[in-house]
Amino acid sequence: MSERNSMMNKFGSGVAGSNLPPLDEDISLKKDSDKDDFWLHRRQPSTYIETLREAVGIRSISTWPDARNECLRMVQWTAAKLEELGFETELRKMGDQDMDGKSVPIPPIILATRGNDQYKKTLLIYGHLDVQPARQSDGWYTEPFCLTEDDGKLYGRGASDDKGPLLGWFHAIEAYIKTSIRIPINIKFVLETMLESGSEGLDDLMMNQKNQFLADVDLVAISDNYWLSRNQPCITYGLRGLCYFFVEVECGSKDLHSGVFGGAVREALPDLIWILDQLVDVDGNILIPGILDNVCPVLPEEEALYDGIDFDLEEFKADSGVKALRYPEDKRATLMARWRFPCLTLHGIQGAFGDPGAKTVIPRKVIGKFSIRLVPNQRPERIDKLVRDFLVQKWEERGSPNKFQCYMADDGLKPWCANPFHPSYKAARQATAWAYGRIPDMTREGGTLERLLLLQEITGKNVLLIPMGSCDDAAHTKNEKINMENYITGTKLFSAFIHEVGKLERSEL
Amino acid sequence: MSERNSMMNKFGSGVAGSNLPPLDEDISLKKDSDKDDFWLHRRQPSTYIETLREAVGIRSISTWPDARNECLRMVQWTAAKLEELGFETELRKMGDQDMDGKSVPIPPIILATRGNDQYKKTLLIYGHLDVQPARQSDGWYTEPFCLTEDDGKLYGRGASDDKGPLLGWFHAIEAYIKTSIRIPINIKFVLETMLESGSEGLDDLMMNQKNQFLADVDLVAISDNYWLSRNQPCITYGLRGLCYFFVEVECGSKDLHSGVFGGAVREALPDLIWILDQLVDVDGNILIPGILDNVCPVLPEEEALYDGIDFDLEEFKADSGVKALRYPEDKRATLMARWRFPCLTLHGIQGAFGDPGAKTVIPRKVIGKFSIRLVPNQRPERIDKLVRDFLVQKWEERGSPNKFQCYMADDGLKPWCANPFHPSYKAARQATAWAYGRIPDMTREGGTLERLLLLQEITGKNVLLIPMGSCDDAAHTKNEKINMENYITGTKLFSAFIHEVGKLERSEL
Structure with missing residues (x-):
């Protein structure tokens, strides 16, 4: 309790209800001794990399009917990892589906729970274990399912989308356990292996679990997006x-x-x-x-949010490969055109x-x-x-x-925009500031994440997008990678986020 | 010679140079006793059908790399048939081509000659031995390569495009031989088996043969198009x-x-x-x-050509399946929009x-x-x-x-329009009138026939399109057929055309 109170003092009270103060006035860039102690005991990066190598080695391509046994293997491998970490796991059978005239099994969805303390907040983490198709002949420099380290980067299909970030959460939890520091929150996972194939069955299961598995969730985190730039961490609060x-x-x-x-x-x-x-x-x-x-009209406070964002127009143009931008000289207009x-x-x-x-x-x-x-x-x-x-x-x-x-087509997808001044976002920014030594940008994205809306609507709680990977990770194309720095420091960030969430009041969430 | 003179008298002199008289004033619908005698000795239709059955049975699909041996078999089968008819045949090797990364042989082109009499005119007939792909599973009611007779129609791939018409020419020549009537002209064939695959090699060969095989050609006939309607024969004098x-x-x-x-x-x-x-x-x-x-402006004489044409707007609309015609009430405007x-x-x-x-x-x-x-x-x-x-x-x-x-793309294709009042066209109309007992329509078509332009340019001679098949033969789709009537009477027409060409003066051609 004292921890929470001291946290509230540090953040200042009333932030959530404040009249949109500048976002970063009260984020601490100083190290937190608890967390520092914690990281002194961390495992060597090499063991983290070995775990990722195992995960990447499983060819869990849900869009290939013949790879469904690999998807199943990925589910089992993950469930075993979660059980080692003290999670109670449940593999929800999803039946079969017809693909190209062939009946193939839908991989089970993992529902996992660690901790059941009613006085603790419950964080739900959603992720996916399947990956985009990849063949070396598509133009990969390395074998896509053999994790390859080169110049501070870890190349492999799924390294950044979404196996690396999920293992980051696992390792963050493991660090608590290995250092015998109590985990200040209950943690749940929903892990599917069908995201790249339309998330078959997930909606129904989530809807059915509204008053069961999802009933006590206080906050949802998803690490299935990317930084806006190559070097600047960000927290994402909106999608179109x-x-x-x-x-x-x-x-x-x-x-x-x-x-x-x-x-x-x-x-x-x-x-x-x-x-x-x-x-x-x-x-x-x-x-x-x-x-x-x-x-929504653009308010002055919102405009201010855009000005500090680390975003280089020329780099964006070069990376996208386009002949021309709509607003060639205007960073803010370009970002707004993409996001809002x-x-x-x-x-x-x-x-x-x-x-x-x-x-x-x-x-x-x-x-x-x-x-x-x-x-x-x-x-x-x-x-x-x-x-x-x-x-x-x-x-x-x-x-x-x-x-x-x-x-x-269908019913369309609603836009999503969270309040970037909400305490849960402040917690994520504080964790990032601690892990990276700099204050993250608050970003939105132009795309959609259908499951985010679903989880927000069913839980009625705040959802955060906390990316681990960088903008150039090539998630859906050849030579997917995650930077070693993102993988390791991202893991620190997740453990710090668990710590910060532990300090929040449930009433704020 | 007397034959020629009497023919000239019948047709009236100076037709070619006339000031566009009505086309049909001097076509005879009466039987010609020579040709009648000739047809008394004709073979039974069943033997004609058996020959077509053999030809259709050979799956000479040039666009399928694996069917090239069937294309070759078709070439050999055809060359043997021509040799039986007294032709000297030459199989011109065309080398190999690359298809889907595989080297496959290009079927030889047949150059065949029957007769070398410098006092006779020489008719060149061009055709192709390859067919469009077909599988029963495409929606055929019958096996596409097994000729099937039903209700006066002969169903099978190539029955109308272009094996049936070519066999029509063969049988017409055979009838002369069997009845011991001298063939009044020299006849040549150029037969390729690559039309549906871009006529690989044909252009070069024809260009090289300008002063050899093609040097003495007086007239070119092609039977690789269709009637405008279901029941009315036509001769085609233009293409876009x-x-x-x-x-x-x-x-x-x-x-x-x-x-x-x-x-x-x-x-x-x-x-x-x-x-x-x-x-x-x-x-x-x-x-x-x-x-x-x-x-070209539409001249009154040309307009008159359109008025008598057997063409039903409602039938055309129904057959084409369109929602609307551009000129819903106007037959002449519709034909002109398609042709001219x-x-x-x-x-x-x-x-x-x-x-x-x-x-x-x-x-x-x-x-x-x-x-x-x-x-x-x-x-x-x-x-x-x-x-x-x-x-x-x-x-x-x-x-x-x-x-x-x-x-x-490429150099484009020129339009083609022959003079429908030319003596060679009159000969074709006379032959049709004799075979069918009615005067054919003079039509144009909206499509192209690249090899027609080539042969016209190289020989410098008149080209005629003399179709055998009907407008509903479904040449490039499922359930291709030729009507028995078209196949048998078309054969009569071709033999009569040989007869009529024999009567023309070389100076007219």
Whole structure:
């Protein structure tokens, strides 16, 4: 208890309810003797690396039907590790699924619990054990499933997404145990092995566990994203939502030869091209009336958040490989365009001729695909209506005899934005400051993390994204890696976060 | 000689040079006793069908590397048949080609000659022995390589494209031999087995044979197209040309995730969509200035040609399966739009997301594909320049920082239009009238036949398209067939055509 009180004094009271003070005024860059003692007893980095080598060596690619036994092996390996750490684990069977006409088992979801003290807060950590496909022939310099150390980097599939960060949490807990320091919170894990394959079954299980496994959760942490830059740690408090649209135009019952029919029939593709051209202008501005109506205005306090962020426009441009940025001279505008304003991207057209070479086809039915990234307070159902009303009206203007329809995929995904001034975020920033010796940036991201929204809604609690990896980890492409520094210091950060969460009042969460 | 003179009297002199008289005033629907005698001795249809069964049974699919031995077998089977008919045949070796990383032999081209009489005209017949791929699982009711007779139709891959028509020519020649009637002309064949695979090697061989094998050719006939309707025979005197264009827009060096980068970068696909939308209006009119400048005006005589053509708009619409025609009430406008006016078709986009489902990609480089069908006197090089100048100017208007280029595939294909009043066409019409008891329609087609232009240019002689099959033969799709009536009466037509060509003066050709 005294620990908590002293912590409150240090942070100053009323931070959560404050009128948005500068974020970093009360974060301590000084070492905390408890935590320092703790790290004097830490295991050698080499043992951490060996554990990661074992995990990376298991080819848990959920999108390959033939690799499901490896996914299962990964689940068993992980459950054994958790049991060694004193967790009670439960492997929830998920049944089978049909893949390419073959029935394959869905790997079980691990529900693990360590500690059941009602006076302690309970931290839930969510992660995934499956990885993206990888073959050395894709252009890897090393064998993807053989962890390879080179120049301070650990190369291997899953090293950063998401095996490395998960092992970071395991090692943080292990450090408490090995140093006989009591763990100040209860910890739970939800670990799936199907994230890269649509998280089959996870939603239902979580919904069913609302009043059981998830009932006593006070805070959720996810380490499945990346720093904004290469060298500056960050804590992430927002994600954009997503509405994905399909626009279909159909001119006939079969594809036709343009030599035989060209000139005589009313073709579908020019109609689709025309209607897709109504959506954005050359500068990327969305042309759908009312689309920005519910976007939160930028407040001065928010602007200030952007100014200190470690983000280099030229480096961003070079890394992305693009010819031009929308705001070539403006770091803040570029970050806001990625994080806190909606955007519309045209993705492509299904049913038209998309292969290399020349084919003289008149496609019978073409489906344009585009998506809009949502930000607070845009709601998918309202965006859906705005877009469809607009396109239906445009279609009437077009006056084509072809068949048109437009619809949104699923229900869309809401944007997510936490309060970066919330005590749980302060705890994460304090832990980062201690581990890295510098205050992390508070960032948002432009993408989505569907399970984050799910866990937030089911638990009703705060969710934090605490990344371990760096922006150049190449999570979904060839030569995925995690920096040794991120892997080791990230582990320190997680143990410090456990310490900091232990100091929070439950009423603040 | 007397034969020739009497023929000239019957046709009336000076037809070729006449001022476009109505086409059909002097075609005789009466039987010609020579040809009647000849057909009294014809073989039974069943033997013709058996020969087609053998030919269809050989799976000469040139686009499948593993079927090249079947292509070779088809060449050998055909050469043997020609030799039985008294042809001297030569199999020209064409070397190997690389397919999917595998070296496969190109089937030899058959050059065959029957007769060497300098006082006779020489007819060259061009055809192909390879067929489109087919598997029963594609939706065939019957095994595609087992000729199946049903309700007056012969189903099988190649039955109409192009094995049936070629056998028609063989059987016509055989009938002369069996009835001991002298063949009034020299006949040559050029038969390739690579048409469906780009006619590899044919151009070079033909060019090399200009002053050898092709030197004495007086007329070229090709039976590799189809009637305009189901029941009315036709002779085809025109084809459109083709310019196929690629428009590339590139915004970066790699595909990007729209969540991470959407809103911050200048995307390529909206630029491409915009520029493709500049090409045609909603009614299918081409928006490129000057594009129609060299299109021949429609003369009254030409208009008259269209009025009598057997073509039912509703049937055409139903067969094509389209929602709407450009000229729903106008048969002549519809035919002209297919045959004698240019059109522009958008085919698709390479590099964008074209698969089913949803993918949130920002494509790094997208290539739009469209083509323009050309008619006399449009020239590919001028169309190329017009299109590129137009698109470059539009791109400047767009003002995008992305990279743009536009180019035409190869050199384009010129349109082809023969004089339908030429004596060789009159001969074909006379032969059709005799075989079918009705005067054929004079048609054009909207597609291209690259080898036709080649043979016309190399020989400098008239080329005729004399189709055997009907419009619903499904040459490139499932359930290809030829009607028994077309196969048998078409064979009669070919023998009558040989007879009629025999009557022409060389000076007319």
